[in-house]
Structure formats: structure tokens, C-alpha cells
Amino acid sequence: MFVFNEFQVDVHNKISLLPETLYRTISIIDRYLERNLVRTTRLQLVGVAAFHVACKHEKESNRPEINDLVYFCDDAFSDGQIRDMEVSILRAVGHTLLAPTVHTFLCRFLKEAEVDIQVQLCFYLAEIALQEYCMLEFAPSVIAASIVHIARCTAHKPPDLVEPTRYSAANLRSCLAKIKELMADPTAATNWTSIRKKYKWEEFNAFPIIIRTT
Secondary structure, eight states: OHHHHEEEEEEEHHHHHHHHHHHHHHHHHHHHHHOOOOOOHHHHHHHHHHHHHHHHHTTTOOOOOHHHHHTTTTSSSSSHHHHHHHHHHHHHHHTOOOOOHHHHHHHHHHHHHOGGHHHHHHHHHHHHHHHHHHGGOOOOHHHHHHHHHHHHHHTTTOOOBHHSSSBBTTTHHHHHHHHHHHHHTTTTGGGGGGHHHHHTTGGOOOHHHHHHOO
8 A cells, every 4th residue: 555655645745735635635545445446557547536636625726637647647547537537536435525634633633732843743654644554444533643642752741632632642552552563663664755755854863752652
């Protein structure tokens, strides 16, 4: 899954679109794949079509045209195929695109969590969560609350989040453990090339800090 979503991150970065558009794209992809079996050779088609749907939903002023999407795919798919896939996606999700994402909850929680200096860390972890198949077992609100918990710990603030998120540390235990496992795995970082490049994470030297969250 991570190679597939890495493509979405790359395209999103190149066009400089709204953060929520990326999360909306991945949400649409996940919901579509829950309902449809898709051959590996057509995964990129699903990705670019979902990306286009998300851009229109978020009312992106800089959204790419269909011919741009054909270019991003190296002409692997035609504009007609992309349009047909958009229709298929909308039918599969019942034309309902308002499902909350990790970004939705994260923005809300950060307003009350007093972790201003760790905001970039939060969004870095949130984008990593988009890449990892294992994170699909957790609700977006749980992932967002876990990320804020980590940020509060690294900022040396009490990790209790009941007030801003309604989740206690005990509620987040499984999700926190999974994030720590990913951060501690030296091979996992190779999956996040586009994200690491985007945040220039080596400059922050944050990986040892992320692991120390208790």
C-alpha cells in the first residue's frame, strides 16, 4: 500500500495543494478498495481518479486538469479511463465524500492541546499514517489523538488528552504502540521517501524523540 500512497504524496507536493486534499484522496481510495477488487495494474488509475475527485470536493483553485493526470501517469491511462473511474468511485462511495479524516481531527485537537512547537511533527506522523496499511485498523480520531499525545510528550507536557480529544492514554495504547513500532523499525523509513523529502526531516533529527513517548 505504501508505494501506491507514495505516488499521491508526490503528486500533491508537486502541485502544492491543500493538506486536506491529500487526506481526502487516501480516504476515498481506501473506501473504494473496501468495496471493489482492483488489479494491481489499475491501482494508479484509482489513485489519480480519487485525487481528481478530492480536488473538486475541496474546491482546489489549482486543481490539475485531466490531461495533467494523464501526464502524471506517463500516459498509462487515457482521459476517458480516468473519467470513467471517477464515476465508478462516486458510485462506490454513494457520492458521500464528507467522512472525517485524520487531518480533520488533528486540526481540531491541536487548537486545544498546546503543542504549537510540535505541529510539524504532528503532520509528519499523520502523513506517515496514510502510508501504512497497519494503521487502517484505527479510527481517524484515534490516530489524531495518538499523534497529539506523542507531541505533548516530546514537548514535556502532561500527556492527558481527555479534555481536548475525549481519549485517555489508555484508550490510545494500541495505536501508540503501533506508531512506536513503526518509528523504531529502521527499515520502515525507506517507505516514506516523499514525506521525508517534503519535511526535510533529517534537519529536525526527530526520530529518537518520537520513540520516547511515555
